[in-house]
Amino acid sequence: MGRYAIRRLLQLIPVLLGTTFLINFMVWQLPGDPFAARCGQRACPDSYISAMREQFALDQPILVQYWHFLKNLLSGDLGVNFNQVSVATQLADAWPITIRLALMAVAFEAIVGIAAGVLSGLKRGGFLDNVITISTLLMLSLPVFVTGFILQWLLGVQLQWINPTVSPEAPLSELVIPAFVLASLNLAFTARLTRTSIVENRRSDYVRTAIAKGMTNKRVVAVHLLRNSLIPALTFLGTEVGSLMSGAIVTEGIFNIHGIGGLLFSAINNQDFTIVVPVTSLLVLIYLVTNLLVDLLYGVLDPRIRYE
Amino acid sequence: MIEVLPESAGSGTGSGALLEVENLHVEFHTRTGVAKAVNGVTYSVDAGETLAVLGESGSGKSVTAQTIMGILDIPPGKIAGGAIRFRGVDLLKLPEDERRKIRGEGIAMIFQDALSALNPVFPVGWQIAEMFRIHRGMSRADAKKKAIELMDRVRIPAAKDRVNDFPHQFSGGMRQRIMIAMSIALDPEVLIADEPTTALDVTVQAQIMELLAELQRDSNMGLILITHDLGVVADVADKIAVMYGGRIVENAPVHELYRNPTHPYTKGLLESIPRVDLKGQELYAIKGMPPNLLQMPTGCAFHPRCPYKQEKCVSEVPPLHTISGTRSSACHFWREVLDGDAQ
Numbered sequence: 001m002g003r004y005a006i007r008r009l010l011q012l013i014p015v016l017l018g019t020t021f022l023i024n025f026m027v028w029q030l031p032g033d034p035f036a037a038r039c040g041q042r043a044c045p046d047s048y049i050s051a052m053r054e055q056f057a058l059d060q061p062i063l064v065q066y067w068h069f070l071k072n073l074l075s076g077d078l079g080v081n082f083n084q085v086s087v088a089t090q091l092a093d094a095w096p097i098t099i100r101l102a103l104m105a106v107a108f109e110a111i112v113g114i115a116a117g118v119l120s121g122l123k124r125g126g127f128l129d130n131v132i133t134i135s136t137l138l139m140l141s142l143p144v145f146v147t148g149f150i151l152q153w154l155l156g157v158q159l160q161w162i163n164p165t166v167s168p169e170a171p172l173s174e175l176v177i178p179a180f181v182l183a184s185l186n187l188a189f190t191a192r193l194t195r196t197s198i199v200e201n202r203r204s205d206y207v208r209t210a211i212a213k214g215m216t217n218k219r220v221v222a223v224h225l226l227r228n229s230l231i232p233a234l235t236f237l238g239t240e241v242g243s244l245m246s247g248a249i250v251t252e253g254i255f256n257i258h259g260i261g262g263l264l265f266s267a268i269n270n271q272d273f274t275i276v277v278p279v280t281s282l283l284v285l286i287y288l289v290t291n292l293l294v295d296l297l298y299g300v301l302d303p304r305i306r307y308e
Numbered sequence: 309m310i311e312v313l314p315e316s317a318g319s320g321t322g323s324g325a326l327l328e329v330e331n332l333h334v335e336f337h338t339r340t341g342v343a344k345a346v347n348g349v350t351y352s353v354d355a356g357e358t359l360a361v362l363g364e365s366g367s368g369k370s371v372t373a374q375t376i377m378g379i380l381d382i383p384p385g386k387i388a389g390g391a392i393r394f395r396g397v398d399l400l401k402l403p404e405d406e407r408r409k410i411r412g413e414g415i416a417m418i419f420q421d422a423l424s425a426l427n428p429v430f431p432v433g434w435q436i437a438e439m440f441r442i443h444r445g446m447s448r449a450d451a452k453k454k455a456i457e458l459m460d461r462v463r464i465p466a467a468k469d470r471v472n473d474f475p476h477q478f479s480g481g482m483r484q485r486i487m488i489a490m491s492i493a494l495d496p497e498v499l500i501a502d503e504p505t506t507a508l509d510v511t512v513q514a515q516i517m518e519l520l521a522e523l524q525r526d527s528n529m530g531l532i533l534i535t536h537d538l539g540v541v542a543d544v545a546d547k548i549a550v551m552y553g554g555r556i557v558e559n560a561p562v563h564e565l566y567r568n569p570t571h572p573y574t575k576g577l578l579e580s581i582p583r584v585d586l587k588g589q590e591l592y593a594i595k596g597m598p599p600n601l602l603q604m605p606t607g608c609a610f611h612p613r614c615p616y617k618q619e620k621c622v623s624e625v626p627p628l629h630t631i632s633g634t635r636s637s638a639c640h641f642w643r644e645v646l647d648g649d650a651q
Contacts, residue, residue, distance in 0.1 A: 203381070204424065205419060205421065205424035205425040206424065206425060206426060206427040206428070208379050208419075208425070209419065209425045209426065209427070210427070211378075211379050211411070212377050212379050212411055212412070212416070212417045213411065213412045213416075213438065213439060213442075213490065214408050214409060214410070214411035214412035214413060214439075214442070214443060215408075215438070215442060216408065216442075219442065224427055227427075227429050227430075228427070228428070228429055231429075301429070302428075302429060303428070303429060303431075303474040303476070304428055304474070304476050
């Protein structure tokens with residue numbers, strides 16, 4: 001497994017090079033001049049535009065620009081953005097908030113999703129099962145921004161239980177509802193996935209064996225049934241961490257959270273590619289690493305899958 | 309916690325056999341109707357005795373075993389009547405908690421397909437050790453030692469090195485040995501083997517049967533061997549119960565059954581075994597299909613396929629006629645079957 005992990009890590013390098021090049025290439029090729037509209041009502045002077053172009057090396061060929069990007073990245077210097085503010089500082093301010101939001105969302109998905117799935121799977125056809133099946137169907141059919149605006153309006157504006165927007169420090173208590181919104185789709189899917197595998201495995205031969213061995217009902221369910229039924233749900237949750245990060249852009253926009261999503265959102269609006277490129281690259285990196293971790297976790301959870 | 313029932317020596321109820329199934333009825337309620345899988349089955353097994361239950365798929369032999377074990381899926385299954393006495397106590401009347409303690413301790417079971425019957429995500433040693441940890445409250449280390457001893461006893465080579473391997477890393481025969489090791493872990497008094505060799509190839513089948521017979525001799529267990537394979541039964545069984553359509557159609561000591569069957573179904577089964585001296589001739593096969601449990605034939609369930617069929621067979625369910633002390637046949641014309649055989 002160690003050798004497998006190292007091989008997979010080495011495979012990340014060409015993938016990262018390819019994706020970051022594509023990101024660089026694509027953002028700098030977008031139409032429109034990022035500097036032309038930065039001077040308020042009047043047009044920017046040519047001298048300013050050319051000075052900025054020179055500073056950000058936009059007058060160089062794309063390969064040279066990419067080389068600069070790589071060199072800066074490896075030396076840990078992300079430079080400044082178009083407003084001459086350090087990119088690294090902005091990232092350092094925004095990341096912790098998004099990570100907090102994403103981890104809370106993952107916790108929601110894992111705890112609520114799996115618990116709901118197990119309960120409805122064990123009591124198939126019962127009242128609780130129907131409630132869970134219908135509510136997950138509802139969650140699955142609503143896009144995140146709809147769920148977000150509805151909850152914001154209902155809980156924040158109408159009932160005033162929460163602040164409709166999150167303060168700049170983004171304490172955990174204010175992130176509960178945004179995290180739930182962010183988690184909602186995956187949560188519903190996790191619950192359904194868990195339910196299906198519980199229902200399927202309940203009639204399996206090894207569960208019957210466990211009963212025939214004289215194990216208590218509790219032990220049959222909690223040890224023999226759960227251990228097998230959680231494999232698909234856990235791997236699903238793992239692979240979805242990456243997409244959760246990009247989903248955060250919408251959620252952070254709705255609740256005005258100053259995380260990575262908000263940063264990326266405003267950077268795209270301002271055509272400030274000095275932010276867009278490193279943030280997107282980081283999202284790619286997170287996606288790749290979580291996928292690798294899930295593949296390794298899968299081998300641990302299911303001994304039938306072995307890596308040479 | 310270990311002994312929940314009176315010792316067999318002290319119990320004087322019933323006929324006194326270790327395990328008795330009496331007039332058991334099991335139904336399955338499905339959307340298309342009620343399937344009567346078991347219709348009044350009675351059999352018993354004593355310590356050190358081997359009962360072979362013979363029958364084709366759907367004859368109710370496995371459902372009876374699952375009902376004894378208490379692992380029948382209820383619903384759709386439903387126990388419609390009868391009694392299952394273990395050491396004189398009716399298991400069907402015991403609360404679930406008491407019943408659970410008998411599983412593994414008093415009556416244990418091995419299944420046809422060991423690959424699916426073993427849990428794929430736990431090491432085999434862990435699964436055997438679980439018996440000692442849960443039933444006997446042993447520590448993990450002690451239980452693992454016992455597991456290795458058991459794996460040695462069922463002759464798994466290099467048991468110590470393989471105790472942490474997973475089921476998929478073993479061959480079919482070895483997996484069935486692990487299943488057996490797990491079932492005999494707590495020295496049960498009755499072992500039910502539900503088609504233990506069906507999924508294995510012929511040479512391995514013989515080894516597994518030998519192992520079962522040996523373990524039975526060593527610990528004086530009662531063994532219920534469920535099979536559809538007459539060849540498997542001959543060497544190990546003491547007595548045979550033949551099942552058809554959820555009923556027992558013939559009871560006999562093993563050699564008498566092979567020599568002189570008293571039911572047309574048994575006779576048909578015996579004649580459909582390939583024989584060396586009849587090489588080149590067409591093999592006999594029982595005509596027709598097993599009965600549909602949702603629409604059982606009237607009278608004798610076997611009559612649509614029976615060469616001895618007469619009007620009485622269509623209208624009247626044959627009772628189980630006692631022929632001699634240990635022999636019985638559920639055929640109106642058992643005498644003719646017996647005579648025909650003697651010709």
